[in-house]
Amino acid sequence: MDADAPPVIGVGASAGGVEALLDLAERLDPDLPAAVLVVLHQPAEAPTVLPELMDRRCALPVRHAVHGERPVAGAVLLAPPDHHLLIVDGRLEVTRGPRENGHRPAIDPLFRALAIESGPRAIGCVLSGLLDDGAAGLLALVRHGGTAVVQDPDEALYPSMPRAALEQVPGAIVTSLAEMSTTFSQLAARPVIGGRRPSPRLERELTLSRAGVGVNDQERPPGPPAGLVCPDCSGPLFDLSEDNLLRYRCRVGHAWSEKSLSSVQDDGIERALFTALQALEDKADLQHRIARAAHDRGSARTADRARETAHQALQSAGLVRDLLADRKAGDSA
Known part of the structure; x- marks a missing residue:
């Protein structure tokens, strides 16, 4: 973790997320001392004007992320369609790695990357959406010293994702969109304390999310056989479950939550x-x-x-x- 790197806020959204992101963009502090990385579930082939729409409303510059750039404080960068958005060794990776939870971009890979890269400087936020993408990644982020923020499910157009996040991280900060910008500014300005070394499994999961970065075929599978088949590639799924979090991943990297x-x-x-x-x-x-x-x-x-x-x-x-x-x-x- 680079001591000079700014705090990074990862924001994930799905159904109802466009409305939430536009509302949030209007409220972001122009002096926000953090970089903001955004993942929105979207069709792979559909054109998107979301960066332009957010940029018109936001006091901070908003655009699609570029592979290889360094995130800087006071900028909002979005994952392009059909690409995961990660941060590795201080630089952004815009990658066509395996889909997770049926999505690319997916929220969990971003949160895992932030857990490894930024540790206690990382802030993960889950907005409106269906099912539970983001819940597993948010749990990993918190376990590595980061902070979880969740849109109030009672306010979200689709509360499933916020509720799933709270099931895994019940201590997350729950806030309305109206108060979220203030929460981000306060969290980004606080002193950084502690942090922990990333777990080998978390590092391996991040590797699997990166296009063109393979895992040694001789390594043992991600977990014990689950007796299930991956819907994306028809390969066997392996069980990555822990406590009350059911998760599965195939050998090539497709990952699935229970929902x-x-x-x-x-x-x-x-x-x-x-x-x-x-x-x-x-x-x-x-x-x-x-x-x-x-x-x-x-x-x-x-x-x-x-x-x-x-x-x-x-x-x-x-x-x-x-x-x-x-x-x-x-x-x-």
């Missing part, structure tokens, strides 16, 4: 059910055609068998439709 993995599994199940429904209805349609053709040529036995097969396929399709309806009802409950 993100459950969500993508739900999506996969729904796709499989719709595929099965389509196949069953196609089968019934074909068997009805076979029955009509057989009837026309006087093959009553063949026609009866085809009608029975069609009937069974439609019964099975009805069961699949019921399963899909039950899933949708459960999602809306």
Whole structure:
């Protein structure tokens, strides 16, 4: 950790995050003695004008981060679409490393990098969003001397991410957007005390997040086999869970929290059910055609068998439709 480096504030947001970031940008102190690094979940191919929108409202300069630059106090730097934003050895890395929790950029890699790089100078902040990206990284940041700030879930448009962060870091500072800028200024100006050496596992996880930086293939896997499959690459997942934090990572680096993995599994199940429904209805349609053709040529036995097969396929399709309806009802409950 460079003693002359400024404090760094990492801010993570997802659904509802654009509104939160624009509100926060208007309130940031023009004399903020810290660098601000921002990760917002966003589609990989979608153009974004968020830096320009924030820059118009913010007293500090706002732009996309550039690979290799050093963060400076009084600047707000955003992760570009489809790139993680990290800080390693005092410089920013804008990298296409493996997705985490289904996202790139993801929040957890930034927070882990801040834990290693800035230690007690690091401030991690979780804003509005779905599921739980950022919770594991925020816990690592706090364990290495940093400070956690969480948007008040009652204020957030989507409170899932703030609540997940508070489940892992119940001692985090909970604040409204109106008070967040003051909190940042106070935390950035305080004396730095202590710090700890990064754990080998945290350093290895950061390495896995960096594109083009491999981990020795002879090293043992990240953890014990979880008996689960990575949705991104179909490789085996390994268990990185601890206490009440369930986490998984594959050998090439894709990482999943319990909520993100459950969500993508739900999506996969729904796709499989719709595929099965389509196949069953196609089968019934074909068997009805076979029955009509057989009837026309006087093959009553063949026609009866085809009608029975069609009937069974439609019964099975009805069961699949019921399963899909039950899933949708459960999602809306």
